[in-house]
Amino acid sequence: MSNLVSRIRNAFVHPARRRFWLTVGSGGLIAAGLLARYGFGIVEAWTALMVAAAFLAGSDIAIRAWRSLRVKHFSIELLVTVAAVGALIIGEVWESAAVTFLFMFGGWLEARTMGQTRGALKALLDAAPATATVLRDGDPVEVPAHMVQLGETVLVRAGQRIPVDGEVTEGTAAVSEAAITGEPMPAEKAPGSNVHAGTIAENGLLRIRATNVGADTTLARIIQRVEEAQEEKAPSQRMIERFAQWYTPSIIGLAVAAFAVTQDIRLALTLLVVGCPGALVISTPVSIVAGIGRAARSGILIKGGQHLESAGRIDTLALDKTGTLTEGKPQLASIVALGGIAEAELLHLAATAETGSTHPLGRPIVEAGRKQGPLSTPEALEEHAGMGLSARIDGRVIAAGNRRLMDTLGIALGQEGEAALDRLLSNGQTPILVARDGQLIGLLGMSDMAREGAAEAIARLRDIGIGRVVMLTGDQHGAAEAIAREVGIDEVHAELMPEDKLELIRKMKADGAHVAMVGDGINDAPALAAADTSIAMGAAGSDVAIETADIALLKDDLGKIPEAMAISRATLGNMRQNLVIALVTVAGLLAGVFSGNVHMAGGMLVHQLSVLIVIANGMRLLRVPKATAPGGRASKTATARPATVAARG
């Protein structure tokens, strides 16, 4: 019994369910009324039942109208309430019952379908497993996933979802990360690999050391960000809300004026009903919620309606090279020792200096140096953004970086140096010049590979109408152009300092372009901030990217950029269609009222239909096709290309 009471109470606390029961109730009363009148000819019962139906559905509407009126908001509910009460007063009980019932029914359908639109998120929520098996004192214990302690070892068997973020300590498995990155192909995980909560171990047995649990996992943060994004209002949405705020009172004014002129109270009340801006108010949010949901399904995090709208207008895309168009894992391809120093010594010095750097160019040098023997750390270190670094090692100053760094430090290259530099550049390698105490002692040539699928992604961007694709890089011309040619970019700006990147973005915007920027490093931060839309890749591993970029691609996949752009464009178009549907409906209905063809119940029916059409149109966005080329994964073999840039000569 108490169970039933609590269920009824629950039903009424939950707006969608309350609306459902009110719709059913008033619909039943209306049906009984129709039966009473046309079946049994009892007109009194008909009147009573219709009034009851109007009150049942109408009370909820009136309460909502009153609540918004108290905060000086003229709501759609207010229009409906005034119309329904007016209809009752003039004895039009059927109209009053029909209008309130239809409004309720429409409201319920609306809540329901909007819920489905948000369904994309549900898939993410379902990805979070509820329990975890942890090893405590060597024994497996089942605990709620959020109760796992940091550093504890979690056991994941084949077919299970991984319950925490963590690092694999033992075992191997193919892990499907589709829930997070939208990537259908499972990734191989071995000791040392990072895994995310919500991904599925398709085989094998893993032991994972928990690094993030519960609300701190990447999955939880993504869900939270998507929820926030779907709530955040787009500029056009705010505009419409302002418009509705002004529009609703004017419909009331119009109704009053119409009554004053025609003395036709029915006409006036019908105006209130058909003037409802319901479809208008919902036109943008439904598109945005659907668009953001669709993107989230593919591992594309769009941080709100505002960013979605701005991304939909992008016509120019700027990408940085290292780590974005390339793998960001350069190889040490050549070593040129000058002035009698041994290659091993040159590498040792450069590697020792680079131990202090986080730049992607530094890592392979350090690795190569370690292979020769242990490295010490420099006594002092200074990084020169966009140029390189200088370090003090055993009391001597080692500088490693590009030509600009040498020029800045006043180090001459000499004939031999110039020749070596040209040779590396013409091989498409990135030269790193190394100097000791102001003397050039050699050069290291680095080669980076273009990212898999980069060429297709760029081509696809052009297909969907991003007319201008530009590379902005701090790297030298030769290396930059080699990569640009390979991926099909014809506009290259190389040897840029961070502020040059910023300046170029500003200039493009000043020329009227809508610019999106994709970048990773600190040297991209100012340009990213200046762009209309900033895009970060591989965000699943980086909190910073998830938090700061307007669009975060959870996976390091350039193909997601055209997909994000296509979704944004489709959303913008969808919003416009919805606006047209809404405005045309209201205009048509108003014309119908003045020409005497539309009455209250019929007007409400058409109005509610227009709301549903707008929602259905919005939901089409959930089916925007994936951006990958036909045969998607086949691209792996289609992009067979030389192993390194250098090899292409």
Ligand SMILES: Nc1ncnc2c1ncn2[C@@H]1O[C@H](COP(=O)(O)OP(=O)(O)OP(=O)(O)O)[C@@H](O)[C@H]1O
């Ligand atoms: N730690 C470093 N060691 C050696 N050279 C460096 C280092 N950091 C930067 N440089 C030199 O400065 C140049 C510019 O670096 P910057 O970080 O601005 O751009 P990038 O990483 O080469 O390319 P992108 O702008 O495409 O990311 C590099 O190409 C390299 O020649």
Ligand SMILES: [Zn+2]
């Ligand atoms: Zn970069």
